[in-house]
Amino acid sequence: MSATAKKTKRTASRASRRQQLIDATMKCIARKGMSSTTLGDVAREAGLSQGIVNLHFESKENLLNETLRNIADDYKTQFNRALDKSGPDAANKLHALMELDLRPSILDRQKLAVWFAFWGEVKSRPRYREICKKSDEYYDEVVCTLCEEIIAAGHYKDVSPLAVATALTSMTNGLWLSYLISPKRFDRQIASNAVAEYLHSIFPKHFPL
Amino acid sequence: MSATAKKTKRTASRASRRQQLIDATMKCIARKGMSSTTLGDVAREAGLSQGIVNLHFESKENLLNETLRNIADDYKTQFNRALDKSGPDAANKLHALMELDLRPSILDRQKLAVWFAFWGEVKSRPRYREICKKSDEYYDEVVCTLCEEIIAAGHYKDVSPLAVATALTSMTNGLWLSYLISPKRFDRQIASNAVAEYLHSIFPKHFPL
DNA sequence: CAAAAATGAATGAGTATTCATTCAGATTAT
DNA sequence: ATAATCTGAATGAATACTCATTCATTTTTG
Structure with a gap:
């Protein structure tokens, strides 16, 4: 009841209003691109008034920073949940992480458009x-540790955990790009195979075909 | 003689002026980001006057389209040259293409910033x-064909050329991103190893360690 | 009613585009 | 050869417009 009551209220809690505006920002960035989303667009998308963003975020710069932080947190949450859900086995965990990046909740053109919009400005915005x-370092660290465990357990030779971790995280980022550019041509199954074949070829005992 | 004469001329040929403006645009995008480069910035960077871009490109939109086309052509030229230079052997060619993407002429933060700036707007700009x-399709096609040749020559089993091609092109795009985000942490050697290990594990006869 | 939240018109800094004018070099006439 | 004329590249001030930000006013909540 109190949950539904929120809808009828015309003034929302500070936190939920901010989230609403961040969601609207992501929709605008996905639809119009970073360089032509205006605060007016964001306000309209949220169904609120012109000045609303400055009221809640002080500035556009602030809104964009918080939007990036939000999408990064969102990913981190899913990442950690995938780790937790997949038991103690390192190969299992690694597989779960790779699959996560191809799940519809992540491999989603709207979200990807937002990621790439921010990456597109990364060089000029410290x-x-x-x-x-910060995020990347964390993920690389986790993936690298998993690779070390698998290498130790399987006595694999001539395999550098850092190189494998680099290859894996790069591969998923690159797959995202190809989905963003050519959604029609992209085939989830082929992408999944590409990752699976790679893992099999490096760690055959742990990732049978 | 006539080549150096160009420098002293105050009025340049249409083509060279356009190229000069495109170069200035790329510098500005790399330094200030797509969403805050103005035509004024571009003109200043080129050492020319305010109205110069509209004179040569009619509109900002046009300038940006031509800039993307220019950087894509530039890559294509290097890609084709690498193919030509590396003889008739498919494995040689494939290796040359992978190395190309880690060469300083490609793995260059300024150029990468421009690529990512455009990719960041890809969803909203048809x-x-x-x-x-168009570019991606061409590269995938070439890489895929090379993989097919290698698979046929080496009688490799359970390897899908499309999956390998997808993995390879994704990997280099992803490596570019990690270099863009963390240039300090990025290690060309590790990146090179990651690619080499992958090729070795898939096509051991053709890519010895 | 008082405080908090939201509105939306007004402001002003900036920006793409236009265009009358300048100017360097090529062409033509003497 | 020199001067006069032409051409179109380049300029940069002016224009029209967009957009982030402000704030006086209204609405909602407690």
Whole structure:
């Protein structure tokens, strides 16, 4: 009841209003692109008034920073949930992480458009770079550790955990790009096979075909 | 003699002026980001006057389209040259293409910033998408064909050429992103190893360690 | 009613585009 | 050869417009 009551209220809690505006921002960036989304667009998308963003975020710069942080947090949550859900086995965990990046909740053109919009400005905005760097370091670290465990368990020779981790995270980012550019041509199954074949060829004992 | 004479001339040929403006645009995008480069910035960077871009390109939109086309052509030229230079052997050719993407002339933060700036707007600008799609299709096609040849020559089993091609092109795009975000942490050697290990594990006869 | 939230018109800084004017170099006439 | 004329590249001030931000007013909540 109190949950539904929120809808009728014309004034929302500070937190939910901010989230609503961040969601609207992502929709606008996906539809119009970063360089032509205006605060007016965001307000209209949210069904609110012109000045609303400045009221809740002080500035456009702030809104964009918070939007990036939000999408990064969202990914991190899913990442950690995937890790938790997949038991203690390192190969299992690694497989779960790779599959996650091809799930519809992640491999979603709207979200990808937002990621790429921020990556597109990473070189000129130190703040964006910081946020992205921090996330990337964390994921690389986790994936690298999983690779080390698998290498130790399988006595694999001539395999560098760092190189494998680099290859894996790069591959998923690159797959995202090809989906963004050519959604029609992209085939989830082929992408999944590409990852599976790679894992099989590097760690045959842990990833049978 | 006539080549150096160009420098002293105050009025340049239409083609060279356009190229000069495109170069200035790329510098501006790399330094300030797509969403805050103005035509004034571009003109200043080129050492020319305010109205110069409209004189040569009619509109900003046009300038940006031509800039993307230019950077895509530039890549294509290098791609084809790498193919030509590396003799008739498919494995040689494939190796040359992968190395190309890690060469300083390609793996260059300024150029990458421009690529990502355009990719960041790909979803909302059909024109950008067309240009990128066309290029990608060509590269995938070439890489896929090379993989088919290698598979046939080496009688490799359970390897899908399309999946390998997808993995390879995705991997280089992803490596570019990690270099863009964390240039310090990025290690060309590790990136090179990642690609080499992958090729070795898939096509061991053709890519010894 | 008082405080908090939201509105939306007004402001002003900036930006793409236009265009009358300048100017360098090529062409033509003397 | 020199001067006069032409051409179109380049300029940069003016124009028209967009957009982030402000704030006086209204609405909602407690």
